[in-house]
Amino acid sequence: MEGHKSIIEFVNSPYQIETIYHIPRFDSKVLKLSQKINLCEISVTDLEKVSSLKTPQDVVAQIKIPAWGALGHNELKGKFSLVLDGIQDPGNMGTIIRIADWFGIEQIICSEDTVDVYNPKVVQASMGSLARVKVYYTGLSAFLPLVKLPVFGALLNGNNIYNTDFGNEGLVLLGNEGNGIRLETEKLITSAVTIPRAGKAESLNVAIATALFCSEISRKALK
């Protein structure tokens, strides 16, 4: 994780920070550390070597990749979670995590071939929201039937999203950037939902579609 703003989010999260590396001019007070975390001063040259950014920030943290507990019906009932089927673009993935965090969605379940959430570009685009949103990978066609919740799928020929009653719980399923939701996953949708179009654009970006779904499922509660 790079940059003090994002690292602060992870300090106060279920993640375990192994070491924080910083250059001499960095003042570690800005991290507001209350627990004991290894701090290690390194040279600017070394920081540039470990950073994945063109313009590295002054501090990077080595964070342990967590093993979240198993996820099932009990963990998902009574709320909404996102399900991603084959999202490939790291920028989209990071933006989706940030959107989930904005709308208070705490779980994202991904197909095995979805882009790795620990890809540095995803971590960067999520802007610290990854500290609060748990991302799981699993085979969707085996997993979805185990969860006895409505599956709202973003499709082109579904019901108008503005007339859809989402109720109080469920899964919101979004598909790959070019190909959408794959057929075997589509079969598990219980309610096909469409964002109607007033103009002529061929499609909406998947992160934009995710935001519109999150807005609609949260609308009643946020009013």
Next chain:
Amino acid sequence: MEGHKSIIEFVNSPYQIETIYHIPRFDSKVLKLSQKINLCEISVTDLEKVSSLKTPQDVVAQIKIPAWGALGHNELKGKFSLVLDGIQDPGNMGTIIRIADWFGIEQIICSEDTVDVYNPKVVQASMGSLARVKVYYTGLSAFLPLVKLPVFGALLNGNNIYNTDFGNEGLVLLGNEGNGIRLETEKLITSAVTIPRAGKAESLNVAIATALFCSEISRKALK
């Protein structure tokens, strides 16, 4: 403009295509040209020179930058338009154009320091939607008072967007990625509007915020 899908959008638009350059293996029939447009065969090496893409497509079009007529109250009344105050990221700008096109918004008015809409990254990210959405540049603090329409500004301390009655016409104002709407423009807002937050993300990306505003202003009509 690069790639046949986007070029097709511009062939059937108010834009004037000067020449279409393509490599030998490209079949110009896919462009479905009905009017007379200069076609010019070039080598793969030459195409790579003019392309701004890492992996160039087989065809590029040279399109005249248009001078849209003057924009005033009469052109904006009875509908919604977007106003952008200092958007800098080309990807965000292109995505906003695509969102506008999805929701049938035909005009975007930008502050002079907003990223150039003819920046190749903007053109690429707009995915052909630029053919249908007119983008204007002007000094907002002089322009906005001339338009006698409500100005809905995306601010952090405004009215809940889900309880806002947008009526049937107006301008939706969004600000710079880091700094938001600048003070002199903010003074011209007639209705401050906020997207409420259920979770903890510090902010929403400006293209995401634009999509949520477009969705809310179109909601009644799209139901």
